[in-house]
Amino acid sequence: MMKIGTHFAYWGNTWNVNYVELCHRAKKCGLDVLEVGAGDLVNMSDAELEELRVTAKDLGLQISANLGPPKDKDICSADPTVHAAGVEFLCAILDQMVKIDCPILIGACYNHWPYDFVDTDKEALLARAVEGMKIVGDHADKLGLTIALEILNRFESCMINTLDEGIAFCERVGKKSVKLLLDTFHMNIEEVEDIPSVLRRGGDWVAHVHVGEANRMLPGTGHMPWDEIGQALRDINYDGKVVMEPFLLVGGEVGPAIKVWRDLSGGADADKMDEMMTNAVNFLRSKLNA
Ligand SMILES: [Mn+2]
Numbered sequence: 001m002m003k004i005g006t007h008f009a010y011w012g013n014t015w016n017v018n019y020v021e022l023c024h025r026a027k028k029c030g031l032d033v034l035e036v037g038a039g040d041l042v043n044m045s046d047a048e049l050e051e052l053r054v055t056a057k058d059l060g061l062q063i064s065a066n067l068g069p070p071k072d073k074d075i076c077s078a079d080p081t082v083h084a085a086g087v088e089f090l091c092a093i094l095d096q097m098v099k100i101d102c103p104i105l106i107g108a109c110y111n112h113w114p115y116d117f118v119d120t121d122k123e124a125l126l127a128r129a130v131e132g133m134k135i136v137g138d139h140a141d142k143l144g145l146t147i148a149l150e151i152l153n154r155f156e157s158c159m160i161n162t163l164d165e166g167i168a169f170c171e172r173v174g175k176k177s178v179k180l181l182l183d184t185f186h187m188n189i190e191e192v193e194d195i196p197s198v199l200r201r202g203g204d205w206v207a208h209v210h211v212g213e214a215n216r217m218l219p220g221t222g223h224m225p226w227d228e229i230g231q232a233l234r235d236i237n238y239d240g241k242v243v244m245e246p247f248l249l250v251g252g253e254v255g256p257a258i259k260v261w262r263d264l265s266g267g268a269d270a271d272k273m274d275e276m277m278t279n280a281v282n283f284l285r286s287k288l289n290a
Helices: 019-028 046-059 080-099 122-143 163-173 184-190 195-205 226-235 254-258 270-288
Strands: 003-007 033-037 062-067 104-107 146-150 178-183 206-211 241-244
Touching: 003 062, 003 270, 019 033, 019 046, 019 270, 033 241, 046 062, 046 080, 062 080, 062 241, 080 104, 080 122, 104 206, 122 146, 122 163, 122 178, 146 163, 146 206, 163 178, 163 195, 178 184, 178 195, 184 195, 184 206, 195 206, 195 226, 226 270, 241 270
Parallel strands: 003 033, 003 241, 033 062, 062 104, 104 146, 146 178, 178 206, 206 241
Antiparallel strands: none
């Protein structure tokens, strides 16, 4: 059974949030998964991590950890200090994930995000990232965790923009734990094939799925082919997490990072935001588990 989740930043426009509160809110909306910021885990005390673990467990909620690495901890960097710091950071996150029973690290862990495009020497960037990810992948293998590398569109990365590039990267890394994340928003921009075909071809490489409409609004509010997407995921026997990334709010830190320049929430207050999320969960569940 596929599990339905949301990125935590649906509810606000700052990266700094109280995950324990958001666990309760996610549960209220009928979600199975809360996707938290992986970078936050290294700044949380063991007591805070334990509170999050227990809260999620008691609510029957699963947690996934979403990372956009900072520029000074980046495994594609030509600076050996930054590269090493990136490897160390990713391994430290994996260690923290174990403490909250979080099985999967997701995101474009192969470069910093948002990427600044100062260095676009793609082959050299990829070669350094592969070497770094081999070490991180070994650590994840040892801990029994999964890393789902996110394939991003051209405006967010110059390294991995398509499924084929993602598979090639994972094959070079060659670790059991290192797989892919496919996101309807990015696929809609970059892939030649229709989205269901890309998912089918992704097959066993697909370890995590992000969903949203073409403008990242909630599933069911735009023109994505949800019946066919659900069918494609069933065809590959996908039983992982399907996590929405609905970024609707302008301003704060999240708005500019995601390039949200108009209110996509329709002026929704907190109750309306929860109602819209609940509707999207029900919509998605009907499409995925048809
Ligand atoms: Mn995504």
